[in-house]
Amino acid sequence: MTSSADATGKVLEQLLQSVNGHELDKLVSCFADDYVNETPAHPHRGFRGREQVRRNWTDIFARVPDVHAEVRRSALQDDALWTEWEMSGTRIDGAAFLMRGVVIFAVTGGSISSARFYLEPVEEISGDVNAAVSRVVGNAAESR
Numbered sequence: 001m002t003s004s005a006d007a008t009g010k011v012l013e014q015l016l017q018s019v020n021g022h023e024l025d026k027l028v029s030c031f032a033d034d035y036v037n038e039t040p041a042h043p044h045r046g047f048r049g050r051e052q053v054r055r056n057w058t059d060i061f062a063r064v065p066d067v068h069a070e071v072r073r074s075a076l077q078d079d080a081l082w083t084e085w086e087m088s089g090t091r092i093d094g095a096a097f098l099m100r101g102v103v104i105f106a107v108t109g110g111s112i113s114s115a116r117f118y119l120e121p122v123e124e125i126s127g128d129v130n131a132a133v134s135r136v137v138g139n140a141a142e143s144r
Contacts, residue, residue: 007107008075008076008081008105008107009109010110011030011111011112012071012074014026014029015027015030016069016070016071017022018030019068019069019087020069021070022061022067024057024058027053027118028050028054028057029055029081029086030111030112030122031050031053031111032050032073032108032111032113033050034048034049034113035048035049035050035111035113035114035115036048036113036115037052037053037115037117038114038116038117039117039118040118041118043091045117058094062089062092063091063092064089064091064097065089065090065092066090067087068087068088068089069085069087070085070086070087071083071084071085071093072085073134079106079107080105081105081106081107082102082104083102083103084100085097085099085101085102085103085119086099087099087100098121099121099122099141100119100120100121100122101118101119102118102119103118103119103140104116120123
């Protein structure tokens with residue numbers, strides 16, 4: 001493993017430990033000051049700066065006090081760290097919290113400089129693949 005790959009692995013390990021240890025300051029320190037988050041499926045959710053990371057995780061830790069994260073798979077290609085996540089827990093209102101998806105990180109100088117974020121809440125009620133395709137292509141009669 002190269003030193004760049006070593007640094008990338010270390011920041012991912014620190015991020016995961018920080019989430020599972022509910023260590024807000026340590027988690028925020030994984031991100032560069034000028035961090036850029038892109039959410040391609042929801043473009044208005046993108047943001048800049050690690051202070052938004054702090055706000056997001058302050059809320060998550062407060063509202064999902066037992067949140068736990070796992071990185072199911074990861075791969076490093078050039079400067080992109082591809083990660084598959086599962087985050088679970090119980091919200092303070094008693095509802096289950098479960099998110100799955102992919103986050104593609106860029107790590108520069110030992111800090112996460114950007115991410116393309118594809119992590120979404122898991123939902124069980126939208127129907128099968130046929131209903132999903134019908135909804136996407138605008139076939140309302142078939143998507144019921």
